[in-house]
Amino acid sequence: MEQIIRFDTKSRIAYGMIKNAIADGRYLPGEKIGISQIARELSTSDIPVREAMQRLEAEGLLEYTPHVGFRVTRPDFGHYVQMFEVRQLLESEAAKRAATRISASALAELKRLHSEMAVAMQEGAMQAFSQLNRQFHAVLFEASDNPVLVREIEHVGSIYPRTHAIFVMFPQRTQSAMREHAVIIRCLERRDAAAAKRAYLAHMAAGYRMLLKYRGETTGQTWPAGTNDPAVVPGGYDDVIG
Incomplete structure (x- = not known):
């Protein structure tokens, strides 16, 4: 035994x-x-x-x-589309809730992780950047103060955990991701729930489009047949925080 x-x-x-x-x-x-x-x-x-x-x-x-x-395994983009749609709903809601519930210590932790990610980016340490990115998102989700929501986000992430590896596959994505994180942090500081949700959706959409670009370059297909593009943020990224 x-x-x-x-x-x-x-x-x-x-x-x-x-x-x-x-x-x-x-x-x-x-x-x-x-x-x-x-x-x-x-x-x-x-x-x-x-x-x-x-x-x-x-x-x-x-x-x-x-x-x-x-x-x-190589990504199944049809499956990824479905997972992305679910993640959009759950994670953007967590960001929205976090805006009115985040503690000063959690906000400080997000800023610390953001600073460490900047160092990792400058050093070209993409695996470290990916790990810090996972921590950044985990702190943000916990700040929603909804354990059930966090548990569902973690469950979906456990089914398709490759999301953060995008920075190893596409190092050029780091700079835009850092800008998007900065916008999310500003929304949280302002306690603006609607803006935080829009900022998070824009962040997800940007990463998603990077994967679509990769798919187009490697297969000649820009979108899985029979599906609609979920990576659309009404108003555009420039309108996230007004």
């Missing part, structure tokens, strides 16, 4: 490590992930790592090919 529990714990650790690495862009789409390499990093056997990878395969983050091994 003790050995089973130990394997289960190591499998969960491996699962979390690999999933976070995919989310942060340390493992990019199409990249092979070796079981033995992860096992060495965690000082464990191959068995719990293989179990973790099989779980990630079931979630659609990894794919297994005989005689090749596990690779990070």
Whole structure:
């Protein structure tokens, strides 16, 4: 029994490590992930790592090919569209609520993370930038003071955790993201809930359009057939804060 529990714990650790690495862009789409390499990093056997990878395969983050091994799956843009629509609803509502509920300490933490992201951007440390970006959004969501909403956001994020890896794939996205974060912070400082929601929607739309541009360059298709573009912010980004 003790050995089973130990394997289960190591499998969960491996699962979390690999999933976070995919989310942060340390493992990019199409990249092979070796079981033995992860096992060495965690000082464990191959068995719990293989179990973790099989779980990630079931979630659609990894794919297994005989005689090749596990690779990070490439984005399914049709699925991403659906996830984006759900994220828009949940995350923009969290930003709206945060504007009237955020504490002084949480606002200070957002500013601190924003400053650290600026340093990471200047140093070209994209993985660090991605990790800080995840923390920035987590603090913002927590400031909504709605644990149920935060839990649903985390659940959706766990299904498709690649979002923050955009900065590793597209380093040029960092400068515009920093400007968008600055606008969000100003909206929070002003306690302007409507503007905070618009600013957050604009932030999401900008990142989404970057992915669409990438899709167009690599496949010649700018939009999945049969869908509508959800990445539209009425009035445009310049009208976010008036």
